[in-house]
Amino acid sequence: MIFNTDFGMYTEQGNVMVARISTAAVKLAQLDGAESAWEFAYRALEKLSGAESFDEALDTIVLQNVFSEVASCSPTPISFEIKVK
Secondary structure, three states: OOOOOOOOOOOHHHHHHHHHHHHHHHHHHHHHOHHHHHHHHHHHHHHHHOOOOOHHHHOHHHHHHHHHHHHOOOOOOOOOOOOOO
């Protein structure tokens, strides 16, 4: 369940795109844990940031907002840091 609709993107369309990523990540967190869901969300935001008009997808405020959504699904604290594989 998404609690936030303003993720800090510059446009409404950007917020809708990030909300889709966040929704998918929250669902994944419930199935596979919040850490893997956060890694999924970060990779998706990286891809989105490469698209024209969505380069702010990796801005700190956007990352923090998505992380908060994903972390809220975890009974234990998760790391904001993404592990490079």
